[in-house]
Amino acid sequence: MPQGDSRTDSDTCPGGRVCRRHAAGEDPAKRDQILQGAMKEFLEKGFDGASMNEICRAAGVSKGTLYVYFEDKLDLFVALVAREREAIFAGFDALLKGDLPLEDKLTRFGQRLASTICTDHVIQWQRTIAGIVDRMPELGARFYEAAAQRTHDDLNALLRRERAAGRLDVPDPERASAQFIELTVAGIWRARLFGKRRTDPEPDEIEASVASAVQVFMAAYGRTSG
Amino acid sequence: MPQGDSRTDSDTCPGGRVCRRHAAGEDPAKRDQILQGAMKEFLEKGFDGASMNEICRAAGVSKGTLYVYFEDKLDLFVALVAREREAIFAGFDALLKGDLPLEDKLTRFGQRLASTICTDHVIQWQRTIAGIVDRMPELGARFYEAAAQRTHDDLNALLRRERAAGRLDVPDPERASAQFIELTVAGIWRARLFGKRRTDPEPDEIEASVASAVQVFMAAYGRTSG
Amino acid sequence: MPQGDSRTDSDTCPGGRVCRRHAAGEDPAKRDQILQGAMKEFLEKGFDGASMNEICRAAGVSKGTLYVYFEDKLDLFVALVAREREAIFAGFDALLKGDLPLEDKLTRFGQRLASTICTDHVIQWQRTIAGIVDRMPELGARFYEAAAQRTHDDLNALLRRERAAGRLDVPDPERASAQFIELTVAGIWRARLFGKRRTDPEPDEIEASVASAVQVFMAAYGRTSG
Amino acid sequence: MPQGDSRTDSDTCPGGRVCRRHAAGEDPAKRDQILQGAMKEFLEKGFDGASMNEICRAAGVSKGTLYVYFEDKLDLFVALVAREREAIFAGFDALLKGDLPLEDKLTRFGQRLASTICTDHVIQWQRTIAGIVDRMPELGARFYEAAAQRTHDDLNALLRRERAAGRLDVPDPERASAQFIELTVAGIWRARLFGKRRTDPEPDEIEASVASAVQVFMAAYGRTSG
DNA sequence: AATGAATGAGTGTTCATTCAT
DNA sequence: CATGAATGAACACTCATTCAT
Structure with missing residues (x-):
């Protein structure tokens, strides 16, 4: 049976870290900016085809910054899907x-x-x-x-x-x-x-x-x- | 506008090369064997996620052999889709x-x-x-x-x-x-x-x-x- | 008729990108270090015989780093020839x-x-x-x-x-x-x-x-x- | 000091095998045909850039045949150079x-x-x-x-x-x-x-x-x- | 907090060579 | 003797991710 990454089971960061990490005082506007850039790339290329580099470019953010807001590619994707899912419906x-x-x-x-x-x-x-x-x-x-x-x-x-x-x-x-x-x-x-x-x-x-x-x-x- | 690779416009090799290349005496059984291995990988991981290495392993064929039967990843994928499309329906x-x-x-x-x-x-x-x-x-x-x-x-x-x-x-x-x-x-x-x-x-x-x-x-x- | 790659027509990156790409704050010392390693390899093996892996090893740089400084093998070679050409004469x-x-x-x-x-x-x-x-x-x-x-x-x-x-x-x-x-x-x-x-x-x-x-x-x- | 392959020291096959191997009844015309195809490829692409596949195609000979007449790429190249060297001068x-x-x-x-x-x-x-x-x-x-x-x-x-x-x-x-x-x-x-x-x-x-x-x-x- | 240079394992693909037919 | 399918190591190059600054 295919087993998805456990992180996909939850919209929050693993271990509920959402609170700790995101409460730290990060800029929600920048977060949105990243999600916006990521959306373009993920929609055009799919999860595997999307490149983190390209997402950074599209979002106008540096690699380092992106990885402050999101743990990794999957985390970013999951967050993005969660956001869009709510917005669409x-x-x-x-x-x-x-x-x-x-x-x-x-x-x-x-x-x-x-x-x-x-x-x-x-x-x-x-x-x-x-x-x-x-x-x-x-x-x-x-x-x-x-x-x-x-x-x-x-x-x-x-x-x-x-x-x-x-x-x-x-x-x-x-x-x-x-x-x-x-x-x-x-x-x-x-x-x-x-x-x-x-x-x-x-x-x-x-x-x-x-x-x-x-x-x-x-x-x-x-x-x-x- | 989305622009598909031109090869996806046709199930045959470009220029109708199918005949020349595949008539050469290649083993249709081996071709099927490769397609079988490729199917497993493509279905599980998608086009981008699939690895040619893994496909070779799954098919029990060497890299070189695979590339005798198929021009590249896309050619393999297109051929596979064509085969399955017909089979399913x-x-x-x-x-x-x-x-x-x-x-x-x-x-x-x-x-x-x-x-x-x-x-x-x-x-x-x-x-x-x-x-x-x-x-x-x-x-x-x-x-x-x-x-x-x-x-x-x-x-x-x-x-x-x-x-x-x-x-x-x-x-x-x-x-x-x-x-x-x-x-x-x-x-x-x-x-x-x-x-x-x-x-x-x-x-x-x-x-x-x-x-x-x-x-x-x-x-x-x-x-x-x- | 022999047809040279268009990049060989110019010592700069295509579209004069040299400035944008290389002005970004890349380390000129590292660039030289790479060129030095590349020279050894290109002179010994020729353009085709030279291996990018070997160049990395000789230069003491990782693959990724090399590709930050140079677009591809040809770009590296052209840059190297330009440098040496001036130095020799x-x-x-x-x-x-x-x-x-x-x-x-x-x-x-x-x-x-x-x-x-x-x-x-x-x-x-x-x-x-x-x-x-x-x-x-x-x-x-x-x-x-x-x-x-x-x-x-x-x-x-x-x-x-x-x-x-x-x-x-x-x-x-x-x-x-x-x-x-x-x-x-x-x-x-x-x-x-x-x-x-x-x-x-x-x-x-x-x-x-x-x-x-x-x-x-x-x-x-x-x-x-x- | 660069050390050339020992085979380049001699136009004959290693160990003077020339006689044994080439006396076996091989067709000198086919040999020439191979050399002709090889010349085109070697001159255009150089030794490293030349592909044995391409040489076979250019010569109209199969891989196996080529390897009957010549031990390997180097042997073929050496033989070709020897022939041309004499012809030119x-x-x-x-x-x-x-x-x-x-x-x-x-x-x-x-x-x-x-x-x-x-x-x-x-x-x-x-x-x-x-x-x-x-x-x-x-x-x-x-x-x-x-x-x-x-x-x-x-x-x-x-x-x-x-x-x-x-x-x-x-x-x-x-x-x-x-x-x-x-x-x-x-x-x-x-x-x-x-x-x-x-x-x-x-x-x-x-x-x-x-x-x-x-x-x-x-x-x-x-x-x-x- | 933010950067982007650096990493090295990974990619798809090609190669000279072998060997069953 | 001739074939060309098969091999797998090597190729140029890209990737998600890290970390010194």
């Missing part, structure tokens, strides 16, 4: 709340989700993460969870509520959530991931795809069609 | 032919597809390819196409036939094909890709997932529900 | 100036020239350069020029002056300069170059050879003999 | 014989010599040999001797005869021979060797250079000028 929670009719909620949520995960930047992250999962399974899993917990799970909860309210006839909300998510990007996301399509989808296309997803979903699980 | 064409009722066809096809692309081996390939797409876009695109052309396209044709026969009410067969495919692995494949789930799904799970996919699909596009 | 300019009678000037100049270019060290350089001229024609030409411009040309000017003063009857000073130079090392230099003679010529021999050269030259071009 | 002996007046003899000889050793092909050989002399001193010495013995020595003998006949006033015929030879290519050969001039000299130039050489020589050593 921030704000999804709110989308399924409020008073709108179910179909509107689904549409709003689906559009935001689809457009987000098909963005060049996010696609690059997904490729980068996928490429390293074999050796850092935890890191990939947490990346996935960050998305799932803010989409799949929220959606799941919504569906249960709608079922309870008698507005949906959905035997397995868990599965239905997953199905809806896949439907929103059907035919787009996978082509993007594998480079078959190299540009961000136009808003029209997202809209059409999500509209169809909602239609299919409601045809399958809507109460009136039962 | 062989035989999908037949699944949508024959006299079975539509739902049975979809089920048979969906089960084969879902179980194939969620297999550990295929998942590893997808991760490896995804990880290198940024620098070898053509290679990723061709990998995607190999799958698409044997699944999506075949399915697409089937749906058109069914629509023509009045048995389906599908406004956009293209999209519907993609939707069905995503439905079959909803909630499974993506979790597998990102390492959230580390074992092959049980046949039951595949069956249930595909059954639900067929149900949703027919609910959305079946004639009786129109 | 420094100070020749002065020898033909002053108030001495022509024959004394020729003698002084001839002795210095002959003893210089028959020295083991210079002979080794000439062999090394000659051996690589086919692939780096510019480098050889510049090495030759460094010698020519400081010997041939200066001598040429002197002869013109002497002719103008009516003290020489030399129809083609250009040719006469070349002839005098060849006469000073006649029978010695070529034998040294090809290893027929393996030790530096004794001062007596140089003196005799130059004396004869002056005699022949004056017999041919001196006014009294006209 | 063949026929010089005759040039100083016959009834012509001295100056005509010198001119005829000088022209043939000058045009020969300034030829592209011979210049390439001289460079190649010079480049390897440090590690194979014997080989260089023999190359030099082949030229010297057929030029310098013959000329030397002629000068002695002429002196004896009272037609020359040459105190040191040995030196005078060397001087004449250098005079014939003054300003040309060295520039060719170091790549300062990249094309064969025109016949006019050779003629003028030799004419001047004869003039200078006769002015210095001719009886009438005594």
